Amino acid sequence: xxxxxxxxxxxxxxxxxxxxxxxxxxxxxxxxxxxxxxxxxxxxxxxxxxxxxxxxxxxxxxxxxxxxxxxxxxxxxxxxxxxxxxxxxxxxxxxxxxxxxxxxxxxxxxxxxxxxxxxxxxxxxxxxxxxxxxxxxxxxxxxxxxxxxxxxxxxxxxxxxxxxxxxxxxxxxxxxxxxxxxxxxxxxxxxxxxxxxxxxxxxxxxxxxxxxxxxxxxxxxxxxxxxxxxxxxxxxxxxxxxxxxxxxxxxxxxxxxxxxxxxxxxxxxxxxxxxxxxxxxxxxxxxxxxxxxxxxxxxxxxxxxxxxxxxxxxxxxxxxxxxxxxxxxxxxxxxxxxxxxxxxxxxxxxxxxxxxxxxxxxxxxxxxxxxxxxxxxxxxxxxxxxxxxxxxxxxxxxxxxxxxxxxxxxxxxxxxxxxxxxxxxxxxxxxxxxxxxxxxxxxxxxxxxxxxxxxxxxxxxxxxxxxxxxxxxxxxxxxxxxxxxxxxxxxxxxxxxxxxxxxxxxxxxxxxxxxxxxxxxxxxxxxxxxxxxxxxxxxxxxxxxxxxxxxxxxxxxxxxxxxxxxxxxxxxxxxxxxxxxxxxxxxxxxxxxxxxxxxxxxxxxxxxxxxxxxxxxxxxxxxxxxxxxxxxxxxxxxxxxxxxxxxxxxxxxxxxxxxxxxxxxxxxxxxxxxxxxxxxxxxxxxxxxxxxxxxxxxxxxxxxxxxxxxxxxxxxxxxxxxxxxxxxxxxxxxxxxxxxxxx
Amino acid sequence: xxxxxxxxxxxxxxxxxxxxxxxxxxxxxxxxxxxxxxxxxxxxxxxxxxxxxxxxxxxxxxxxxxxxxxxxxxxxxxxxxxxxxxxxxxxxxxxxxxxxxxxxxxxxxxxxxxxxxxxxxxxxxxxxxxxxxxxxxxxxxxxxxxxxxxxxxxxxxxxxxxxxxxxxxxxxxxxxxxxxxxxxxxxxxxxxxxxxxxxxxxxxxxxxxxxxxxxxxxxxxxxxx
Numbered sequence: 001x002x003x004x005x006x007x008x009x010x011x012x013x014x015x016x017x018x019x020x021x022x023x024x025x026x027x028x029x030x031x032x033x034x035x036x037x038x039x040x041x042x043x044x045x046x047x048x049x050x051x052x053x054x055x056x057x058x059x060x061x062x063x064x065x066x067x068x069x070x071x072x073x074x075x076x077x078x079x080x081x082x083x084x085x086x087x088x089x090x091x092x093x094x095x096x097x098x099x100x101x102x103x104x105x106x107x108x109x110x111x112x113x114x115x116x117x118x119x120x121x122x123x124x125x126x127x128x129x130x131x132x133x134x135x136x137x138x139x140x141x142x143x144x145x146x147x148x149x150x151x152x153x154x155x156x157x158x159x160x161x162x163x164x165x166x167x168x169x170x171x172x173x174x175x176x177x178x179x180x181x182x183x184x185x186x187x188x189x190x191x192x193x194x195x196x197x198x199x200x201x202x203x204x205x206x207x208x209x210x211x212x213x214x215x216x217x218x219x220x221x222x223x224x225x226x227x228x229x230x231x232x233x234x235x236x237x238x239x240x241x242x243x244x245x246x247x248x249x250x251x252x253x254x255x256x257x258x259x260x261x262x263x264x265x266x267x268x269x270x271x272x273x274x275x276x277x278x279x280x281x282x283x284x285x286x287x288x289x290x291x292x293x294x295x296x297x298x299x300x301x302x303x304x305x306x307x308x309x310x311x312x313x314x315x316x317x318x319x320x321x322x323x324x325x326x327x328x329x330x331x332x333x334x335x336x337x338x339x340x341x342x343x344x345x346x347x348x349x350x351x352x353x354x355x356x357x358x359x360x361x362x363x364x365x366x367x368x369x370x371x372x373x374x375x376x377x378x379x380x381x382x383x384x385x386x387x388x389x390x391x392x393x394x395x396x397x398x399x400x401x402x403x404x405x406x407x408x409x410x411x412x413x414x415x416x417x418x419x420x421x422x423x424x425x426x427x428x429x430x431x432x433x434x435x436x437x438x439x440x441x442x443x444x445x446x447x448x449x450x451x452x453x454x455x456x457x458x459x460x461x462x463x464x465x466x467x468x469x470x471x472x473x474x475x476x477x478x479x480x481x482x483x484x485x486x487x488x489x490x491x492x493x494x495x496x497x498x499x500x501x502x503x504x505x506x507x508x509x510x511x512x513x514x515x516x517x518x519x520x521x522x523x524x525x526x527x528x529x530x531x532x533x534x535x536x537x538x539x540x541x542x543x544x545x546x547x548x549x550x551x552x553x554x555x556x557x558x559x560x561x562x563x564x565x566x567x568x569x570x571x572x573x574x575x576x577x578x579x580x581x582x583x584x585x586x587x588x589x590x591x592x593x594x595x596x597x598x599x600x601x602x603x604x605x606x607x608x609x610x611x612x613x614x615x616x617x618x619x620x621x622x623x624x625x626x627x628x629x630x631x632x633x634x635x636x637x638x639x640x641x642x643x644x645x646x647x648x649x650x651x652x653x654x655x656x657x658x659x660x661x662x663x664x665x666x667x668x669x670x671x672x673x674x675x676x677x678x679x680x681x682x683x684x685x686x687x688x689x690x691x692x693x694x695x696x697x698x699x700x701x702x703x704x705x706x707x708x709x710x711x712x713x714x715x716x717x718x719x720x721x722x723x724x725x726x727x728x729x730x731x732x733x734x735x736x737x738x739x740x741x742x743x
Numbered sequence: 744x745x746x747x748x749x750x751x752x753x754x755x756x757x758x759x760x761x762x763x764x765x766x767x768x769x770x771x772x773x774x775x776x777x778x779x780x781x782x783x784x785x786x787x788x789x790x791x792x793x794x795x796x797x798x799x800x801x802x803x804x805x806x807x808x809x810x811x812x813x814x815x816x817x818x819x820x821x822x823x824x825x826x827x828x829x830x831x832x833x834x835x836x837x838x839x840x841x842x843x844x845x846x847x848x849x850x851x852x853x854x855x856x857x858x859x860x861x862x863x864x865x866x867x868x869x870x871x872x873x874x875x876x877x878x879x880x881x882x883x884x885x886x887x888x889x890x891x892x893x894x895x896x897x898x899x900x901x902x903x904x905x906x907x908x909x910x911x912x913x914x915x916x917x918x919x920x921x922x923x924x925x926x927x928x929x930x931x932x933x934x935x936x937x938x939x940x941x942x943x944x945x946x947x948x949x950x951x952x953x954x955x956x957x958x959x960x961x962x963x964x965x966x967x968x
Contacts, residue, residue: 004767005774012771016778024786025926029794032922036915039875046876049831051824 048073056083056565058495058507059097061488062628063159064088064227065495065505066097067566070512077101077489077513082229087505087568088497092229096626099635103487105516106633108471108705110484112518120460121478130520133483137525138532140464141175144436145533150176150399152436156420158183158443158629161382161496162506163550164523167541168441171526174390174540175533176399179435181406181418183443183629184731186348187498192415192728193357196592197365199583200378205502205574206340208234210374211243213336215277215329217270217343217360218249222258223623224347226500244336246329248273248321249345251620251653251695252688263329264690267618268734269319271601273326274341274359276315279306280330281366287334288368291588295577296365298591305597318603320690338374339367345734346621349628349698350450351421354728355601358592365588371574378574382496382506384553390540403432406729413729415593421449421722421731424458437464441522442485442629446474447702450733451676451721468522471630474704485522490515492547494554494561504569506554508561521546600727607723608675608737615658617674617694617738619716627699634708643684644697650713651684653695654740659685662740669743672696672714674736676721679714680743694738791926795910795919801866802855807904817893817901829882832868835859869909871920872897872937879968889949898934942966 021027050073059068059080067086071079080100082093113133118124128136144153155172157165160182172180190204208231219225222235235258238245247259248270256262265273281287282303292299312326333339343360345352361376369375392400405426408416423445427435438459449455459465459478467479470487485491493509523546530541543549551558557567574580581588592600606616624639626632644651652672654664664670664683672681672694681696689695700713725732813819820833838860845856859866874880885891893901910919922928923936930936933945946953946965953962 005770006767008767009770009774012774013778016775016780017782018778019775020779020782021786024783024790025928026786026790029790029922029926030914033794033912033914036875036912036917039877040916044876050834051830052826052828 047078048076050074055510055512057489057512058086058493058509058565059100059488060159060162060491060493060495060509061097061100061103061630062094062228062626063495063499064094064229065497065499065507066093066227066229067507068093068097070489072512075513077104080489083565086507086566087503088227088501089229090233092233094224094228095624095636095639096630096632097229099633100488102633102635103471103630104489104513106471106706108631109487109517110469110472110476110482110519113484113520114482116480120480123477125482130483130518133481134525134528135532136481137466137483138529140437141529142533145175145395148395148398149433149436150395151178151402152433153177153439154179154181154405154423154435154437155439155441156181156183156423156443156445157441159441160185160187161498162494163384163546163553164441164493166384166387166553167523167526167546167549168439170387170390171530171537171541173400174392174396174530174537176392176396178400178402178404179406181404181408181420181423183445183448184349184351184419184421186344186351188416188418188730189344189351189354189357189728191417192354192730193361193592194378195415196354196595197358197361197589198370198378198581199589199593200581201381202378203381203498204500205377205379205498206342206500207372207374207377207502208340208500209237211238211338211340212241212374213333213339214238214243214245215333215339215341215363216245216247216249216255216259217274217341217356218247218345219255219342219348220253220346220621220623221245221247221255221342223254224621225255225342225344226348227497228623230501244332246332250618250690250693253346253620254623263321263325266318266320266690267616267693268603268606270343271353271356271359271603272310272315273319273321274356274363275306275310275601276312276319276321276326277330277333278302278359278362278366279310279315280312280327281334281363282306284331284334286331287366291368291370291577292366295581296588296590297583297585298589298594302362302590302597333363334367336367338372339369340364340374340376346619346698347627349448349621350733351730352734353604353725353732354592354730355725358595359601362590365590370588371577371580377502378580379502379504379572382498382504386552386555387549391536393536396536405432405435408729416729419729420445422724422729424449424451424455427458427461428454430461435462437466438462439466439468440475440479441468444469444473444475444629444631446478447631447704447715448627448629448717449722450717450731452715452717453676454721468525470519472704473629473631474702477704483522483525484517484519486511486515486519487517489513490519491521492550494550503572505566506557506561507566508554510565523549595727602727604723604725604732604734606734606736607721613674613737613739615692615694615738615740616735617672617696617719618735619698619720620695622697622699625697625699627697631702631705631709632699634706637708637712643686645700645713646682648712650679650681650696650700652681652740653686653689653693654683655689655691655693656685656687657691658693659683663742664740670740671743672719672738672740674719674738676719676736679719681714683740693735694740787926794913794926796913798869798909798911800869800906800909802859803851804906805904806901806906810901821893823883823887827883832866832870835863835865838866869911869918871900871907871909871918873918874921874937875915875917877967878939879966895933896937898932939966 053072055070058065066089067083069081069083070077082089082091084091112127114125117126155168159165169180194200245259246261247256248263248265250267312323316323341360341363364376403410406419406422408419446456465479466481467476468485469476470485476482489512495507497505530537560567583589666685668683672679696716698716701715702709720736722731723733822830921937
């Protein structure tokens with residue numbers, strides 16, 4: 001019998017092989033290994049193993065100053081958690097802070113000091129040494145001072161209180177420039193209101209936990225207003241205590257959705273509603289007689305002003321809020337045990353007109369809820385008490401005598417301390433003098449100031465811009481010199497917890513991890529520049545390093561700071577009414593320092609011509625999108641709803657009624673136009689918004705940062721510009737006229 | 744066409760092919776057997792050799808010798824931290840207690856002393872029992888609460904005088920100890936394998952709570968958080 005090998009033999013070989021293979025572990029083992037291999041993607045973060053250590057610090061990432069506990073494995077920070085025994089957040093944390101490790105280890109850090117070598121904004125840089133960087137800065141500042149023009153240097157800080165802004169201000173003072181300024185916020189409005197009504201140079205605090213009726217004029221109470229994590233805790237407390245929350249704003253924000261009542265209002269008319277409520281309280285004699293008669297002045301003037309034009313009927317017509325609602329709000333407010341009226345739109349990044357602060361605060365005053373439990377308190381501002389007075393030589397004195405660029409404290413705006421919103425126009429106009437150098441610390445004005453294009457244009461005119469940015473943001477991108485600061489978990493710092501907290505509280509930030517990049521503490525940079533410049537500057541900033549200057553400033557509380565990580569004046573009590581108001585009359589001033597009440601309370605119209613624009617565009621703040629000095633890290637952007645952002649395209653909220661009238665359906669492409677420009681968007685029908693409005697979030701449309709953030713959506717500040725409040729100089733913007741046309 | 748024609752035709756065809764039929768059948772059988780046998784050789788013999796790469800530990804460690812010198816058995820070096828987490832392989836900080844000076848003059852000790860102690864570099868131990876990332880394993884639950892001894896899962900490694908060669912799965916990148924030495928997955932002792940079935944075998948037998956403490960959800964969530 002002969003063997004014949006053919007096709008079938010090989011088939012048999014294959015079948016035999018298959019049967020045999022099925023009887024070996026090979027196929028099953030490979031399947032199992034492949035399944036496990038999918039657990040081992042190289043991009044899956046694999047936290048290092050080892051012993052956990054915990055370091056307490058405060059986060060200087062946003063202004064809240066929450067206490068955090070950083071979990072470390074070895075030298076690596078692996079998790080940021082809320083510090084459970086910190087007085088404000090008590091273990092809570094906002095999502096920006098929770099994503100903070102991406103700000104520390106992410107790729108958008110400025111890795112080393114750099115000088116610009118290409119055109120401005122061309123993103124061409126050359127690495128330089130720290131010695132060269134500091135001598136470049138010192139040389140420029142030295143030359144300007146030598147020329148007798150120290151006032152032509154401006155320092156813009158994103159932070160208001162604490163050792164760093166105080167150190168920068170001290171440097172500027174000793175250098176001879178009055179132009180130290182802070183990014184605008186609702187603190188400007190509240191501060192100015194305190195000056196004019198209380199006669200106090202201080203800050204406001206709210207005894208939030210004890211309030212039982214909260215009338216919020218558009219404040220995003222659980223969306224980043226004040227101290228984010230603390231406010232979420234306070235909101236829970238309000239629910240437990242059955243406090244009533246009334247939210248007044250044109251859009252059903254999260255705060256409005258969780259409130260007892262949402263009162264939609266025509267944007268920009270909030271001041272009228274407050275006066276309408278005051279009208280009912282005065283007319284029905286529901287106010288606190290003791291406070292009004294014995295501790296306040298100007299009540300008669302206010303009374304006749306309010307009664308002459310702000311009847312609920314009148315106010316209802318202009319605000320869109322029912323007459324009966326106005327009367328009910330007034331009666332409920334006045335009859336509550338501890339009513340509290342709050343303002344500061346959204347997160348309070350755009351202050352709004354002074355009239356709004358005064359109108360809302362006079363409601364608190366009418367019910368006598370000032371410096372009382374559950375009320376509004378005037379507190380002293382945090383200060384570096386341990387520092388000696390700075391020394392001013394003749395040059396410094398001459399410079400400090402010059403008017404400020406932004407006009408704050410000048411004849412037009414005597415009550416203002418800073419009006420950063422007026423800087424761009426002053427720079428562009430070159431009046432009262434041209435700006436020669438701008439130092440930017442923890443601020444990103446090119447992105448986060450309304451009218452961003454005009455801000456960029458103004459800054460382009462400044463011959464020398466120095467950024468101390470930790471991350472490559474839009475302002476750093478047009479700087480001449482970037483001297484990167486340590487990131488938030490790499491540096492010693494202090495955060496004066498203000499943002500409406502009603503006790504003096506300072507948190508100490510410590511270096512949780514060693515600097516990951518070739519960065520330097522901005523405090524040390526200024527100390528070295530001062531030493532290089534010599535003279536009274538060196539004498540005024542004579543500390544060996546920033547740590548020493550931090551410690552000396554807080555000398556009185558340093559032991560507490562070192563031991564607990566914070567200092568809290570638990571026993572702080574506000575002044576009683578007899579001593580609380582150092583005004584000329586010694587009383588609370590209902591007329592806000594004889595201001596022209598009519599001018600003060602005049603609603604500020606939005607920019608634009610009603611003929612060509614039939615809608616109003618408003619911007620809102622979301623707790624899911626960082627819109628301050630730092631951009632959203634990837635973890636944060638992941639939380640943005642696909643009703644807001646689809647890919648890189650922004651969806652704008654439009655009321656279905658309005659959309660239908662304009663022929664838009666859900667998801668339609670559209671061109672959103674305002675007097676400042678236009679942007680391609682898509683339409684999202686949202687009954688959460690009053691008709692006639694378009695709403696977009698703040699904090700998107702970055703051009704800087706990484707692929708997770710850049711080019712996503714549009715920057716609200718590109719479409720909405722600033723509008724100056726004639727009474728105060730503050731930015732009164734609440735929106736802009738707009739149109740939505742089919743694309 | 745008639746029936747006989749048809750038959751004839753078929754028969755004729757059969758006649759044509761007939762001489763080859765038996766040869767083909769034999770070759771099919773033979774090839775089947777060859778394929779069968781070869782695949783068994785590959786599957787049981789060659790495949791395991793290809794699947795695993797062999798790595799030597801950076802330092803050869805004598806467990807038996809060290810165990811004689813310490814007071815608290817395995818836990819002298821593999822201990823529980825204050826927060827209840829398990830320390831696993833010792834860090835340099837633990838070794839340095841004795842090895843801040845060279846202990847003897849073996850090549851192995853020289854290697855350890857010069858390359859790690861003197862350079863203050865952690866030894867990159869290869870961990871035989873490292874579970875995949877999706878597994879949450881708590882030593883404290885097994886050792887302190889269930890009073891299990893180390894041997895039940897790790898075998899008699901404590902008696903060894905040399906560290907075994909670390910075999911790494913080329914696909915999954917994990918240690919061979921998880922699947923076990925036997926490529927067929929057969930085991931004789933509890934410590935021969937560390938796969939999910941081995942965990943659950945004991946969990947079922949011992950009546951371990953079949954729900955996660957954290958999520959109160961069923962069996963999977965006990966280990967897969």
